[in-house]
Amino acid sequence: MNNLPEKICSYSCIYCQIGRTKKITIERREFYKPEMIREDVEKALKDMKVDYITFVPNGEPTLDINLGRSAEMLKDLGKIAVISNSSLIWREDVRHDLNIFDLVSLKLDTTNEELWRRINRPHRDLELDKILEGMLKFSEDYDGTLITETMLLEGFEYDFEGIANFLNELKPDKAYISIPIRPPAERWVRPANPYTIMKAYEFFSKFVKVELLTDYEDLNFGFSGDAKKDLLSITSVHPLREEAVLEILKKDKANFDVVKELLEEGKLEIREFGGKRFYIRKSSDQI
Numbered sequence: 001m002n003n004l005p006e007k008i009c010s011y012s013c014i015y016c017q018i019g020r021t022k023k024i025t026i027e028r029r030e031f032y033k034p035e036m037i038r039e040d041v042e043k044a045l046k047d048m049k050v051d052y053i054t055f056v057p058n059g060e061p062t063l064d065i066n067l068g069r070s071a072e073m074l075k076d077l078g079k080i081a082v083i084s085n086s087s088l089i090w091r092e093d094v095r096h097d098l099n100i101f102d103l104v105s106l107k108l109d110t111t112n113e114e115l116w117r118r119i120n121r122p123h124r125d126l127e128l129d130k131i132l133e134g135m136l137k138f139s140e141d142y143d144g145t146l147i148t149e150t151m152l153l154e155g156f157e158y159d160f161e162g163i164a165n166f167l168n169e170l171k172p173d174k175a176y177i178s179i180p181i182r183p184p185a186e187r188w189v190r191p192a193n194p195y196t197i198m199k200a201y202e203f204f205s206k207f208v209k210v211e212l213l214t215d216y217e218d219l220n221f222g223f224s225g226d227a228k229k230d231l232l233s234i235t236s237v238h239p240l241r242e243e244a245v246l247e248i249l250k251k252d253k254a255n256f257d258v259v260k261e262l263l264e265e266g267k268l269e270i271r272e273f274g275g276k277r278f279y280i281r282k283s284s285d286q287i
Contacts, residue, residue: 001041002233003064004031004057010087011060012121013109015151015189017182017239018058019280026088026123028063034070041074047225052081052103062088068097079103083149087126090134098138103145106135106172110150111162119156132166139170149176149213152192152200160203168207175204178213182239183273183280191274227254231262235281242277 012021041053053074055061061082064070074080081103088094089106098104110116116128139146148170150163167175177200179191197212204210230248234240240248245259259279262268271278 001037001053001055002057003037003055003061003067003070004059007058008063009059009085010063010123010126011085012185013085013151014119014121014186015153015180015184017180017184020185021059024123025063026125028065028088028093030066031064032066032070034066034073037070038073041077045077050078052079053077054080055082055101060085060087062094062097068100071097071100075100081105085120086131086135087122089138090127090130095134095138095141099142099144101144103147104138104142105147105149105176106138108135108148108150108163108166108170108175110158111166112159115156115158119151119153136169139172146170146172147174147176148172149178150200150204151178151180152196153180154190154192154196158196158200160200163200164203164207167204172208175208175210176213177201177204177210181274182241183271183278225252227252227258228262231258231279232267232281235268235279239271239278239280242279245279 007018007020007022009016009021009024010026012024045053055067055071057064061067062084067082071080071082079102080100082098082101083105084098085107087107089098107120109119111128111132113128116122122128148167152158177197179197180189181191201210201212227249230252231240231245234244234248249256249258259268263270268279268281271280
């Protein structure tokens with residue numbers, strides 16, 4: 001569920017798969033009416049079965065001031081989840097909204113202020129200590145499934161002991177360790193090496209259950225029957241591997257001419273990353 005119209009975020013992470021943030025802000029405001037979101041989800045669920053209805057937009061979902069109302073309006077349709085960068089969790093109203101969800105994923109790339117600013121490139125008014133404190137406050141009251149995600153990159157010195165100690169306080173149900181698997185915002189960004197990944201795993205697993213997200217996702221997307229719509233919808237949230245594009249065309253009974261058309265129109269572009277070819281959304285227009 002993409003509840004933001006374009007790349008609006010409180011961060012501009014160097015590894016972001018959507019690219020650099022167009023508008024960096026910490027002001028919560030209205031984007032879409034909850035009634036519109038409810039209508040769109042109902043339509044989508046007619047054609048697919050899902051484990052979670054997940055708010056995972058091309059930006060930070062808690063910037064949407066209607067997030068809580070939208071979540072409440074969807075609860076009768078199934079379990080709901082949200083993937084957040086944690087940046088606004090120091091706010092009581094944001095913690096209230098997140099409490100409505102059955103599953104909450106919070107970003108925890110580092111507990112080091114300097115590294116946080118280099119990697120996540122936050123809005124100038126954000127403070128890491130306040131964010132970490134807000135995460136702990138949230139975990140005290142939340143009774144749903146809480147998970148964290150830590151992105152590891154090559155060329156940075158991580159304080160894994162500090163992150164592990166924080167995880168011990170936070171007590172999430174699971175801590176995910178991930179690396180960039182799609183083209184990042186900055187072309188020089190590279191995934192951490194296996195030694196760094198396993199070092200993080202060793203530290204974190206002393207306190208919490210850990211899982212690695214270091215491989216490509218499966219190709220089990222939802223399909224509407226409209227290949228152009230599906231390609232633009234999915235690439236507005238993350239780039240698509242060529243294998244995934246071909247799978248979408250197959251499921252939607254379309255041929256590669258659809259992709260060629262989108263490339264010619266300037267709505268998609270091709271990027272190479274990690275020896276794979278990806279199709280990336282160039283236009284933020286919603287169709």
